[in-house]
Amino acid sequence: MRSTACAIAVCAALMQTQTQTPAPAAPTAPEDPIKTMVARLDLEKYKATIKGLTQFGDRRQGTARNRAALDWIEAQLKSYGCPTERLTYTYTPRVRGGRGAGTAAAGTNPPAGQRGTPPSTTAQGGRGRGGDPTAGSGGSRIRGIRRRAGVNNDPNAQPDEKLRALNSEPTPAEPGPRQNVYCTKVGTTRPDEMYIIGAHMDGIGWGEAANDDGSGTALVMELARIFSSPDIQTERSIRFALWNNEESGTEGAGAYVAQRRDLQGKEEPAGSGKYPEPKWLGMIQHDMMLFDHGMPLADGTLPKEQRPEADVNIEFARTSKFAAEAQALAWLLHAANEKYATDYPAAVGPHMTNTDSGRFQDVVAAVSLRENERGAQIGAGWDPQWHQPTDLFTTYSDKDFRLGLNAAQTTLGAVAQLTGATLIKR
Numbered sequence: 429m430r431s432t433a434c435a436i437a438v439c440a441a442l443m444q445t446q447t448q449t450p451a452p453a454a455p456t457a458p459e460d461p462i463k464t465m466v467a468r469l470d471l472e473k474y475k476a477t478i479k480g481l482t483q484f485g486d487r488r489q490g491t492a493r494n495r496a497a498l499d500w501i502e503a504q505l506k507s508y509g510c511p512t513e514r515l516t517y518t519y520t521p522r523v524r525g526g527r528g529a530g531t532a533a534a535g536t537n538p539p540a541g542q543r544g545t546p547p548s549t550t551a552q553g554g555r556g557r558g559g560d561p562t563a564g565s566g567g568s569r570i571r572g573i574r575r576r577a578g579v580n581n582d583p584n585a586q587p588d589e590k591l592r593a594l595n596s597e598p599t600p601a602e603p604g605p606r607q608n609v610y611c612t613k614v615g616t617t618r619p620d621e622m623y624i625i626g627a628h629m630d631g632i633g634w635g636e637a638a639n640d641d642g643s644g645t646a647l648v649m650e651l652a653r654i655f656s657s658p659d660i661q662t663e664r665s666i667r668f669a670l671w672n673n674e675e676s677g678t679e680g681a682g683a684y685v686a687q688r689r690d691l692q693g694k695e696e697p698a699g700s701g702k703y704p705e706p707k708w709l710g711m712i713q714h715d716m717m718l719f720d721h722g723m724p725l726a727d728g729t730l731p732k733e734q735r736p737e738a739d740v741n742i743e744f745a746r747t748s749k750f751a752a753e754a755q756a757l758a759w760l761l762h763a764a765n766e767k768y769a770t771d772y773p774a775a776v777g778p779h780m781t782n783t784d785s786g787r788f789q790d791v792v793a794a795v796s797l798r799e800n801e802r803g804a805q806i807g808a809g810w811d812p813q814w815h816q817p818t819d820l821f822t823t824y825s826d827k828d829f830r831l832g833l834n835a836a837q838t839t840l841g842a843v844a845q846l847t848g849a850t851l852i853k854r
């Protein structure tokens with residue numbers, strides 16, 4: 429019953445007699461601006477960016493295809509209006525067991541303190557910590573059925589001749605220069621503080637490194653695109669970083685920490701209001717975002733479909749110096765997932781390992797987001813494409829890509845809160 433001013437007076441009188449309280453003004457809750465920002469993430473755009481990365485094959489470190497991918501990523505970031513920089517370092521291949529770079533050893537050897545005990549490669553065997561067959565990397569505990577996991581180094585395992593040719597240049601055996609690329613959104617009131625959002629742009633295995641880690645790289649690029657929109661302001665700064673040399677042992681992220689940790693919060697030049705390296709408030713890594721089909725089946729195969737209860741695994745390192753701060757950051761991301769992610773939930777775990785955020789974990793709160801826990805699940809063979817020729821764009825369904833998109837919604841929502849993001853009315 430809606431009518432004229434006269435009727436309103438009648439209604440008011442009626443209300444008065446019925447309740448003896450004045451009618452409250454209708455609440456007009458303002459639309460959450462972060463919801464608007466998150467809604468700018470788009471499955472097709474996310475997929476297109478992953479597809480763009482796969483044109484460079486497995487992007488193995490030290491090769492022309494790796495450098496071409498870096499150029500392409502930088503061009504995209506620039507086109508989004510996000511000013512880019514590169515960080516150059518020298519990569520020295522580690523030699524173990526007489527084998528140099530480009531071998532399985534170089535691809536899987538962990539740097540000391542960064543990587544845990546590799547899991548058993550059989551369903552029943554295994555010699556983890558202290559001979560414990562259930563011990564996985566990062567202090568995790570492996571349960572249930574596991575399957576063989578490793579790095580493919582056999583070119584002929586790639587049946588696509590064109591892709592095999594694209595991936596054929598080996599990584600050099602000699603030390604040489606390598607680069608990371610990053611771009612930065614500068615904060616308005618706290619340009620001297622920032623969050624670092626990362627993924628690794630290199631890959632291995634003679635496929636397209638679509639999931640590992642095209643999916644994380646595209647996520648970081650999509651966040652750079654959205655936060656660079658002229659109608660979004662943040663109080664604090666955000667750096668979008670694509671690391672190189674993750675697969676050889678997280679050397680790209682390691683070089684960044686080594687070169688830049690002492691520059692944090694320094695105004696340069698003095699009085700300019702410019703901070704080339706704002707103080708680090710947190711580091712959020714994204715590595716393998718698509719595939720959560722559950723535990724391997726008894727015959728060693730994986731279910732064909734994304735499991736409906738798939739989730740985004742947010743991990744911190746319980747043993748790190750900043751464990752308490754990292755855990756708080758993980759739960760903040762978890763809450764952002766509940767608020768902003770459209771399809772898949774998040775889970776928090778304490779065993780972050782084998783990824784670039786490990787290089788930050790004793791300097792600042794550092795977490796990683798993944799399709800599965802790295803130690804107990806990916807390490808036990810839950811992702812059959814991991815470092816394999818089958819890590820191709822065409823391997824994944826929209827249900828898989830959507831898990832990556834939900835991780836993007838999670839990080840975007842959290843970082844928007846953390847950096848005080850607002851929408852400017854234009």
Ligand SMILES: [Zn+2]
Pocket residue numbers: 628640641674715716
């Ligand atoms: Zn990876």
